[in-house]
Structure formats: C-alpha cells, structure tokens
Amino acid sequence: MNILKISSKNLVRNKLTTILNVVLVAFGVGILSVLFLASTQINNKLENNAKDIDLVVGAKGSPLQLILSSVYHIDNPTGNIPAKDAYQLMHNPMVKRAVPLALGDNYNGYRIVGTDSTFTNLYGLSIQKGSFWHKDLEVTLGSNVALTSGLKIGDTFFGAHGLTGSGDVHKQYAYQVKGILKPQGNITDNLILTNIGSVYKMHEEKHAENHNHATAEEAKEINDKQITALLIQYKSPMSVIVFPRMVNQSTNMQAASPAMESARLFSLIGVGIDTLRWFAIFIMGVAALSIFISLYNAMKERKYDLAIMRCLGASKFKLFFLVIFEGVLVTFIGTCLGLLIGHAAIEVIGIYQETSQAKLTGLTAFPQEIYLIWIGLIIGALASLIPAMQIYKVDIAATLTKDR
Amino acid sequence: MIKVNSLTHVYEKGRKLMFPCWEIGDMEQWLLLGASGSGKSTLLNIISGLLKPSQGEVSINGTDLYTLPVRKLDRFRGRHIGIIFQRPHLIRSLDVLDNLELAALMAGLPTDHERNRSLLADLGIGELAKKYPDQLSQGQLQRVSVARALVNKPDLLIADEPTSSLDDENTNQVVKMLTTQAKDNGAALIIATHDARVRNHLTKTYLL
Numbered sequence: 001m002n003i004l005k006i007s008s009k010n011l012v013r014n015k016l017t018t019i020l021n022v023v024l025v026a027f028g029v030g031i032l033s034v035l036f037l038a039s040t041q042i043n044n045k046l047e048n049n050a051k052d053i054d055l056v057v058g059a060k061g062s063p064l065q066l067i068l069s070s071v072y073h074i075d076n077p078t079g080n081i082p083a084k085d086a087y088q089l090m091h092n093p094m095v096k097r098a099v100p101l102a103l104g105d106n107y108n109g110y111r112i113v114g115t116d117s118t119f120t121n122l123y124g125l126s127i128q129k130g131s132f133w134h135k136d137l138e139v140t141l142g143s144n145v146a147l148t149s150g151l152k153i154g155d156t157f158f159g160a161h162g163l164t165g166s167g168d169v170h171k172q173y174a175y176q177v178k179g180i181l182k183p184q185g186n187i188t189d190n191l192i193l194t195n196i197g198s199v200y201k202m203h204e205e206k207h208a209e210n211h212n213h214a215t216a217e218e219a220k221e222i223n224d225k226q227i228t229a230l231l232i233q234y235k236s237p238m239s240v241i242v243f244p245r246m247v248n249q250s251t252n253m254q255a256a257s258p259a260m261e262s263a264r265l266f267s268l269i270g271v272g273i274d275t276l277r278w279f280a281i282f283i284m285g286v287a288a289l290s291i292f293i294s295l296y297n298a299m300k301e302r303k304y305d306l307a308i309m310r311c312l313g314a315s316k317f318k319l320f321f322l323v324i325f326e327g328v329l330v331t332f333i334g335t336c337l338g339l340l341i342g343h344a345a346i347e348v349i350g351i352y353q354e355t356s357q358a359k360l361t362g363l364t365a366f367p368q369e370i371y372l373i374w375i376g377l378i379i380g381a382l383a384s385l386i387p388a389m390q391i392y393k394v395d396i397a398a399t400l401t402k403d404r
Numbered sequence: 405m406i407k408v409n410s411l412t413h414v415y416e417k418g419r420k421l422m423f424p425c426w427e428i429g430d431m432e433q434w435l436l437l438g439a440s441g442s443g444k445s446t447l448l449n450i451i452s453g454l455l456k457p458s459q460g461e462v463s464i465n466g467t468d469l470y471t472l473p474v475r476k477l478d479r480f481r482g483r484h485i486g487i488i489f490q491r492p493h494l495i496r497s498l499d500v501l502d503n504l505e506l507a508a509l510m511a512g513l514p515t516d517h518e519r520n521r522s523l524l525a526d527l528g529i530g531e532l533a534k535k536y537p538d539q540l541s542q543g544q545l546q547r548v549s550v551a552r553a554l555v556n557k558p559d560l561l562i563a564d565e566p567t568s569s570l571d572d573e574n575t576n577q578v579v580k581m582l583t584t585q586a587k588d589n590g591a592a593l594i595i596a597t598h599d600a601r602v603r604n605h606l607t608k609t610y611l612l
Contacts, residue, residue: 304493309495312510312552314478397454400493401490
C-alpha cells in the first residue's frame with residue numbers, strides 16, 4: 001500500500017476520464033516526437049551528404065535543383081556544362097579539391113555517376129570487397145545497391161538512359177562490377193560509381209549508331225565533351241564570397257552552395273513542420289485543460305476521501321502531493337505512450353518510404369526526447385496544481401459531519 | 405487519560421457554546437448525550453483535533469492537542485484517536501483490506517496485515533476483505549469503519565451517532581461490538597448519541 005497504489009486505483013475507478021486524458025497527452029507527444037524524429041533525421045542525412053562540399057557548379061537554372069541533383073541525387077540535373085570550362089575552374093587557385101560528375105544513366109533507379117578518384121577522397125569511401133573502378137565500363141557499387149540488386153563482383157549489367165525508369169537501355173556496352181563499397185551512411189550507399197569515360201562511351205555509341213540521322217549540331221555537342229556538375233571544396237573559407245560571384249558573373253555556369261540551398265529548402269518545409277508543431281502544442285494544451293477539469297470536478301467527490309485521509313493522520317502536504325501525483329501519473333503514462341506511438345509511426349513511415357535517400361527509422365532515440373518526458377510531467381503538475389490547492393481549503397470537520 | 409477543560413466554541417453565526425469540564429480515565433466507556441443541535445458533534449470534533457475551539461484545552465495522555473502544529477496534530481490524531489462517523493466514509497476505489505491499510509499509511513505506521521485480517525475476523529466480516537465498499541450493506545460498512553478506527557491501536561475510540569441509521573437488532577450488535585472492541589484493544593470509548601436504545605449499554609454519561 002502506497003501513494004502509487006491509491007492514485008492508480010483512483011485512476012482505474014474513473015477509467016473513461018483517465019483514458020481520455022492519457023490519449024490526449026499521447027497524441028500531443030506522439031505528433032511532437034514524429035516531427036522531432038523526422039526533422040532531426042532528415043537534417044542529419046542532408047548535412048551528412050553535403051558535409052565537405054562548399055559549392056556546386058553546374059548549368060544555369062534553379063540553384064536548388066542543381067544541389068538536389070548533384071549532391072542529394074534526387075532531382076534531374078539542370079543541364080550540362082562544357083568540360084573545358086569546368087577544368088579551368090578546377091585549376092583555380094582558390095579550389096582545394098574539385099570533383100567532376102557526369103550523370104545521365106541509371107540501373108534500376110540507382111544513379112550511375114561518372115567521376116574520378118577525387119570523389120572517393122571527398123566522401124572518404126573505402127572498399128568492402130573487390131576494388132575501385134579503373135578502366136572504362138568498370139563500376140563500384142554502393143553498399144545498398146549491392147544489397148538490393150544482388151549484383152556481385154564480376155557480374156555485368158546494362159545501364160538505362162535517364163535518371164529513373166529502365167525504358168531506354170544502353171545495350172551496346174555492359175558495365176562490369178569491380179568492387180562494393182563499405183556502408184557509409186550517406187548518399188553514396190545508393191550510387192553506382194564509374195569513370196567519366198564510361199558515361200561518354202555510352203552516349204557516343206548511342207549517337208554513333210544513329211549517325212545517319214544525327215545533325216551536325218548534335219555531333220558537335222559530343223565532340224566538345226561535357227560534364228554535369230562540379231563539386232568544389234575551397235582552400236580557405238575566404239572564398240565563400242568571391243568564388244561563387246566569379247562563377248556566376250564571368251562564366252556561363254552557375255554556382256550554388258549546398259548549405260544555403262538546403263537551408264532554403266528547410267525553411268520551405270519548415271512552414272508545414274511549424275504548423276504541425278503548433279497543432280501538437282495545442283493538443284497538449286487541451287490535454288492539460290482536460291486533466292485540470294477532470295481533477296477539479298473530481299475534487300467535489302474526493303473531498304470526502306481527502307477529509308477521511310486527513311482524519312486518519314495524513315498531513316495537508318501529503319494529500320496535496322497525492323493529487324499532484326495523480327495528474328503527473330496520467331501525463332507520464334501519456335507521454336511514454338506518445339513516444340512509443342511516435343517511434344512506431346516513424347518506423348512504419350520508414351518501411352513504406354519509396355525514396356532511399358533519407359530513410360527514416362523509429363529505432364533510434366535522441367537524448368532530447370527526455371525533454372518531452374519532462375514537459376509531460378510539468379504539464380501534469382501544472383494542471384493538477386489548482387485542484388490540489390483545494391486540499392488546503394477543505395474543512396474536515398464540516399465535510400465529514402455533513403451527510404453525503 | 406483525557407481531560408477537557410473550560411472549552412468554549414463560538415460558531416460563525418455567533419452562537420456560543422460552553423462545555424463543562426470532563427475527565428475520562430484509561431479504558432473508561434462514556435455516553436455523550438444531548439438533543440440534536442446541542443453541540444455533540446462539535447464537542448467530538450474538538451476532542452478529536454478536527455476543530456480548534458475558541459477557548460479551552462483538550463489533553464490526551466498529557467499532550468495538549470491545540471498547542472501542536474497542524475502537521476503534528478494530524479499525525480497524533482491518526483495514531484491515538486480512532487473515529488467512527490455517522491456515515492462510514494470509506495474510500496470507494498479501495499477494497500476493504502486496502503481501506504484498513506490506508507489508516508496505517510496515512511498515520512505513517514507500518515502495515516500489519518495479520519492484525520487487519522484478525523480485526524475483520526473479530527468483527528465477523530473476515531470474508532469481505534477483498535470486497536469494495538459499493539458491494540457492502542450499511543451494517544457491513546459500519547463494521548469496516550469500526551475496524552478502520554481500530555487499526556492503529558488508538559487510545560481513544562470516538563463514535564458519532566453510530567446507530568442512527570440502523571434497526572434495533574443492528575443497534576444492539578454495533579454497541580456491543582464497540583464496547584467489547586474498545587475493551588479488547590485497550591481504548592477509552594465515547595459514543596455520542598441521542599438514541600435511547602444505546603443508553604442501557606453504558607453507565608457513565610456526559611450530558612449536554
């Protein structure tokens with residue numbers, strides 16, 4: 001027999017009210033924890049993928065699109081840039097490292113990225129099995145690609161034109177798997193890496209095959225080699241201001257900063273997240289009000305119980321604590337349930353998620369979630385404060401002498 | 405030993421009641437008689453430390469109740485005085501046994517399961533230990549409230565109109581039960597009543 005038992009027995013006696021209050025708290029906390037988990041995980045993923053990239057140079061167009069296509073590999077590229085202009089930028093004294101990207105093909109939705117060894121340095125890639133690509137048409141698979149496609153070292157496959165779908169297959173040349181990367185926990189897990197020459201080869205061949213109706217202009221485009229984008233790391237942070245302006249003003253290309261663009265993207269999504277967050281806070285408020293009202297109403301009936309307990313020797317403070325404890329117990333159960341619901345919801349969303357770019361999981365916990373529990377406890381205590389104060393007003397003698 | 409000295413209580417409406425001095429020895433059994441409205445309940449509330457009188461003092465075994473701070477008074481009442489009200493006033497969310505345990509918990513004493521069980525058995529309601537107050541009859545509830553008053557081995561047992569809602573047979577039983585239980589547990593007993601049926605059972609009377 002203890003305070004916990006008295007409180008829980010009383011809560012069980014008022015089942016429906018208790019359930020309503022627990023559900024309200026659980027809903028509020030659940031939404032908050034879903035928002036928290038989703039935005040933290042997406043943010044981490046985005047940051048992780050763009051960690052060492054200061055700037056992306058690509059064809060003119062939407063800067064956000066450029067970042068999405070060449071850093072996060074989500075959107076289509078803005079177009080191509082002349083390789084020779086790109087190589088000029090690569091040798092600019094402000095550039096510490098520049099990684100050329102040639103996009104355009106996919107295999108089962110996984111992008112085939114033509115690049116060179118600087119790419120592996122930029123992302124700090126290491127090999128799990130086999131080796132990196134060396135010659136044309138050799139590829140190294142991201143760990144996730146290897147896992148889901150079932151391709152092994154030595155296997156061959158055909159790439160398809162475009163970034164999704166497998167309609168237009170390049171049947172002339174097959175890629176050969178040379179190695180598989182260690183899981184990196186970033187976008188490279190979902191990429192197929194090869195050299196730029198392979199990508200050229202695929203597309204040259206395609207045009208050579210159709211040479212009878214290819215126009216002169218098309219032929220020229222092939223001869224003046226092109227790449228899709230350039231990922232740039234500065235030598236010093238000073239270049240942040242100068243370099244992008246130089247690219248945007250003096251060349252036919254555009255420069256976009258992943259940090260700025262993902263911040264912009266997040267501010268767009270942020271409106272939705274904010275709305276949901278306010279909604280969750282509103283629900284928590286309703287929960288607090290509901291707990292307050294139900295405790296306050298119950299006090300009329302509980303007055304007798306509390307007077308009896310005083311009569312049996314309990315101090316006013318003990319009873320004050322008892323009522324507060326009851327409110328806190330409800331919100332504590334609600335909060336734990338809410339966290340459980342939140343994690344389960346995120347896990348379910350993660351399972352049904354189609355894009356593999358930023359897969360969500362509910363099986364992680366963040367230390368910040370402790371704050372949610374604290375908020376729950378505080379709300380419970382606040383909501384039961386006024387009802388608990390009634391204790392100090394109860395006249396035991398009058399209450400017990402009067403008939404019920 | 406309980407002493408009541410020159411007590412005066414002034415009601416909120418201005419009515420003033422004065423109580424004659426009263427000394428109750430250890431294990432003595434008293435009737436507190438008086439018409440309704442004569443202040444029986446008021447006097448009982450004052451003796452049990454629930455209502456501070458305007459003047460005068462109440463001392464139980466040498467402790468002057470109203471010089472204690474509220475917190476200590478609550479605890480003293482829990483440990484030394486057992487009160488049986490007109491209505492049983494049990495906690496409805498707890499079963500009979502838990503209601504008894506509550507008395508020990510609230511007074512800050514350890515729970516004695518065996519004593520609680522044997523108290524219920526002595527009062528003839530041993531089989532009701534796991535029932536909830538809603539499931540009991542008026543007479544059974546009254547017995548449970550007697551058992552609860554005895555849980556902490558009080559020095560003084562106070563019963564306020566314990567028979568007002570009972571028939572003749574039950575009245576006899578309850579009064580017998582109160583007198584024998586008070587004797588067995590070594591407690592003094594005060595029964596406040598205006599019920600003529602109770603008078604035959606006790607000899608010492610205090611008239612208001």
